[in-house]
Amino acid sequence: MKTPQAVKALAALAQGTRLAIYRMLVQQGPQGLSAGTIAERLDLPAATLSFHLKELANAGMVEARQDGRFVFYSANYEQMNGLLGYLTENCCQGAGCTTERVPTQQVKRRRA
Structure with missing residues (x-):
C-alpha cells in the first residue's frame, strides 16, 4: 500500500459511525451483512448508512455485492x-517489536 491509499483509508475510518460499520463487517466475516441489517443494528437511517458505506467503498475498505434485491x-x-x-x-527499525510498553520519562510541565 502506498501513502495516498493509506491516508484515504485512515480518513474513511476516522469517523465514529464508519468505524463502527467497518468493525461490524470485519467481525461478520466474508459473507458480510445486508445494508438493512447494518442499518437496523446501528439504528441508522438508510440515507445516513448509504453515505457512510459510499465513503468506505471509495477508500476500498468495503465491497458490495448484489444478491437478488439485497445489497x-x-x-x-x-x-x-x-x-x-x-x-x-x-516497525522498531527492524529490531523486532515487543508487546511490552517501553517506559517513558514523565515531563513536568510548568504552568504559565
Missing part, C-alpha cells in the same frame, strides 16, 4: 491487511 457489504480484508502492513512496516 450485501463485507470488509475488504486485503485492503485491511495492506493498511496494517503499511502502518507496521519497518
Whole structure:
C-alpha cells in the first residue's frame, strides 16, 4: 500500500459511525451483512448508512455485492491487511517489536 491509499483509508475510518460499520463487517466475516441489517443494528437511517458505506467503498475498505434485491457489504480484508502492513512496516527499525510498553520519562510541565 502506498501513502495516498493509506491516508484515504485512515480518513474513511476516522469517523465514529464508519468505524463502527467497518468493525461490524470485519467481525461478520466474508459473507458480510445486508445494508438493512447494518442499518437496523446501528439504528441508522438508510440515507445516513448509504453515505457512510459510499465513503468506505471509495477508500476500498468495503465491497458490495448484489444478491437478488439485497445489497450485501463485507470488509475488504486485503485492503485491511495492506493498511496494517503499511502502518507496521519497518516497525522498531527492524529490531523486532515487543508487546511490552517501553517506559517513558514523565515531563513536568510548568504552568504559565
